[in-house]
Amino acid sequence: MPEETKGSNSVSPSAGGDTPPVEKAVVPAEASASQSSAPLTKAETLATPAEEAKTDRAPATAEKPAPVAAAKAVAAKLGAPPAAKPSVPPKPEGPKPEPWESELVTRLRRQYGSGIKEASTYLGQRYFVVDSSVLYEILLRMRDDELFDYCVDITAVHYPKRDAQFDIVYVLYSFHNNERIRVKTQIKDGEHLRTVVGIWETANWLEREVYDMFGVTFDGHPDLKRILLPDGWKGYPLRKDYPILQQDKEWVQINLGIESGQ
Amino acid sequence: MTDTKDRTAYLDLDTKDETFLDATELVINMGPQHPSTHGVLRVILKLDGEKVLGTECVIGYLHRGVEKIGENRTYAMFNPYVDRMDYVASVSNGLGYCETVEKLLNVEAPPRAQYLRVILTELCRIASHQVWLGTHALDIGALTPLFYCFRDREEILKIFEKYCGARLTTHAFRIGGCLYEAYDGFEQDCKKFCDFFLPKLDEYEELLTTNRIWVERTKGVGILKPEDCIALGVTGPVLRASGVKWDLRKRQPYESYKDFDFDVPTGQNGDTYDRYLVRIEEMRQAVRIIRQASDRLPQGPIMAKVPKVIKPAVGEVYHSIEAPKGELGYFIVSDGSTQPYRVRVRPPSFVNLQALDKMVRGLLVADVVAVIGTLDIVLGEVDR
Numbered sequence A: 001m002p003e004e005t006k007g008s009n010s011v012s013p014s015a016g017g018d019t020p021p022v023e024k025a026v027v028p029a030e031a032s033a034s035q036s037s038a039p040l041t042k043a044e045t046l047a048t049p050a051e052e053a054k055t056d057r058a059p060a061t062a063e064k065p066a067p068v069a070a071a072k073a074v075a076a077k078l079g080a081p082p083a084a085k086p087s088v089p090p091k092p093e094g095p096k097p098e099p100w101e102s103e104l105v106t107r108l109r110r111q112y113g114s115g116i117k118e119a120s121t122y123l124g125q126r127y128f129v130v131d132s133s134v135l136y137e138i139l140l141r142m143r144d145d146e147l148f149d150y151c152v153d154i155t156a157v158h159y160p161k162r163d164a165q166f167d168i169v170y171v172l173y174s175f176h177n178n179e180r181i182r183v184k185t186q187i188k189d190g191e192h193l194r195t196v197v198g199i200w201e202t203a204n205w206l207e208r209e210v211y212d213m214f215g216v217t218f219d220g221h222p223d224l225k226r227i228l229l230p231d232g233w234k235g236y237p238l239r240k241d242y243p244i245l246q247q248d249k250e251w252v253q254i255n256l257g258i259e260s261g262q
Numbered sequence B: 001m002t003d004t005k006d007r008t009a010y011l012d013l014d015t016k017d018e019t020f021l022d023a024t025e026l027v028i029n030m031g032p033q034h035p036s037t038h039g040v041l042r043v044i045l046k047l048d049g050e051k052v053l054g055t056e057c058v059i060g061y062l063h064r065g066v067e068k069i070g071e072n073r074t075y076a077m078f079n080p081y082v083d084r085m086d087y088v089a090s091v092s093n094g095l096g097y098c099e100t101v102e103k104l105l106n107v108e109a110p111p112r113a114q115y116l117r118v119i120l121t122e123l124c125r126i127a128s129h130q131v132w133l134g135t136h137a138l139d140i141g142a143l144t145p146l147f148y149c150f151r152d153r154e155e156i157l158k159i160f161e162k163y164c165g166a167r168l169t170t171h172a173f174r175i176g177g178c179l180y181e182a183y184d185g186f187e188q189d190c191k192k193f194c195d196f197f198l199p200k201l202d203e204y205e206e207l208l209t210t211n212r213i214w215v216e217r218t219k220g221v222g223i224l225k226p227e228d229c230i231a232l233g234v235t236g237p238v239l240r241a242s243g244v245k246w247d248l249r250k251r252q253p254y255e256s257y258k259d260f261d262f263d264v265p266t267g268q269n270g271d272t273y274d275r276y277l278v279r280i281e282e283m284r285q286a287v288r289i290i291r292q293a294s295d296r297l298p299q300g301p302i303m304a305k306v307p308k309v310i311k312p313a314v315g316e317v318y319h320s321i322e323a324p325k326g327e328l329g330y331f332i333v334s335d336g337s338t339q340p341y342r343v344r345v346r347p348p349s350f351v352n353l354q355a356l357d358k359m360v361r362g363l364l365v366a367d368v369v370a371v372i373g374t375l376d377i378v379l380g381e382v383d384r
Helices: A002-011 A029-037 A040-045 A049-061 A067-075 A103-115 A134-144 A203-214 A249-257 B001-013 B018-022 B067-071 B074-082 B091-107 B111-140 B144-164 B186-209 B212-218 B226-232 B237-241 B272-295 B348-351 B356-360 B365-375 B379-383
Strands: A116-123 A125-130 A150-158 A166-174 A179-185 B025-030 B044-049 B052-059 B315-323 B324-335 B340-346
Touching: A103 A116, A103 A125, A103 A134, A116 B315, A125 A134, A134 A166, A134 A179, A134 A249, A150 A203, A150 B324, A150 B340, A166 B324, A179 A249, A203 B348, B052 B356, B052 B365, B067 B074, B067 B340, B074 B091, B074 B340, B091 B111, B091 B315, B111 B186, B111 B212, B111 B272, B111 B365, B186 B272, B186 B365, B212 B272, B212 B365, B226 B237, B237 B272, B237 B324, B272 B365, B315 B340, B315 B365, B324 B348, B348 B365, B348 B379, B356 B365
Parallel strands: A125 A179
Antiparallel strands: A116 A125, A150 A166, A166 A179, B025 B044, B044 B052, B315 B324, B324 B340
16 A cells, blocks of 8 residues: 555655645546536646645645545545545445335235235345235235245344344245245234245245244144254244354253253 | 953954054154264154155254354355355355345456356366265165265365365355456366266266166155145255256356356156256256356456445345255345344255155155155255
8 A cells, every 4th residue: 555655656746745645646537527616726727637636635634634545435425625524425325125016016905905015126136025914815825826836935034123023034936937026024022923834835844944043933833843953942043132152051951961062 | 460461452453552553653763873864864754664654854963053153244254154054065055145245235246257156166066966976876775886976076176176275165255256266277177177077977877877776776766746846845956857947047047157058957757766867967067067168268357346344235135046956045134234134044955855755755764765865965054
């Protein structure tokens, strides 16, 4: 880094020697272009845009000796002389979920109304958020009428601060339409869901894993018990209030005959 | 007095004594420490003589809490962990994870990185199928394929070692592309391997394809109908052997797979023999892909513009790839911080193993061994 700044130093040695080398980084073209708002006299007297930017920012350095990255970002993002106020570079906006309109959504909305809470796409992936009371009907319909015949995955996400603590996510795929979709529902801690083993056999182990890791109960499941953890284990490890080092000490002591698993 | 009464009770065939009736049904444990369960899988078998009436899988002996670890590591730090799930196909695991995070970041690896990834992943597919073939054949009683497969797999591991320094858990890819540039002579090594490997593949086939013992032990064993496969969520070669032509590389192409010409082999009967043929053919197709990719390896950068600290925007993404064992999916939820809020792995082995019960009902105990082998499970991935 120091070498780089030295380089830019030598290109335009006319700038004040007092300013830290940081500020001498070459400013992108857009930055200098948008600086047309700067006082005309300055722009006229200065020969190159690079020099213009430099002299403009010289006072800024006196005010706020910003780190290299921040200064560069400011120059690139704002393009305006930062002398006015020490601004923080705005965070780049991430992609946002967009509403998803399609025949499928319209059909489902017509039948279930407010049962469909949200239909969106995020980064090109489609998903529904549905009310847990109509979840089973919708999933059944997804298989029979909309041909989502393959249940890829069932999983959960825990949000302890929310009222409805769990997101249950069903990832579905349609062999006919080569289409993937996610159906999500939100449930409270202790709320039960109806099993979908009758719809897709594969749900058997997947639901058992959700039960094992999150403690979500599926009514009507043929064999709902722990799958990855031993039967007598206490606690649900993938909940957020279960720290990574926590273990069922009692189980470890009784069954493994050791003081602790760590 | 009581003695004789007991004895007669035992001998009386009409008695409703349950202990006697139970004697015809035998419940035995297979595993967890059993050489043909490919790790630590415990199968509880309910038998009538040698006939299997039902099974129950007990899994979790290798559970390490990979998903929990993922929530407690940064995106980049978690990358090596995924290699430890399916440890015979670690490159595929890494590819799936990196691609999912890239999707979350909305970046794409540069073309050269994509080609490198395809070459290494296909090499890894061959290596994985070689481990499967060797152990599967060994389970059924053919000893030689094991030695042949492991001997030839060594050549792939050498390429991995030269490329990234590791043989098994490679950590070959990074989020945004590849860290390592191909070494001098990488393409030549890959092409040399292809030339070396095809005759070896014929050798494997010579040993097995028309071998009468092999055919008798595998034909008609562990049949899965296509509709059962779909209901059970079974993917990969097992699904294709049942006649469903479905491969994520073709149906939802990722990386640069759309640039290559290759076929998706399918079977007809969905039995163990067809699954064997499908995987053998898949190795041939992998060779085709490697040849094309090494010939056309583009120049350019191997890393996309990814920030040093990976902080995806708030959101969630599911992405899956065609791993050697089936659909390997990752569901990652980001809360905008440097660590994933939730990482869910959709492991193909876990889901495929569920089909075991349906496949072995009515077969003999010895066939259970063949069916476990043909499912090609890795317990590291089943248990995570």
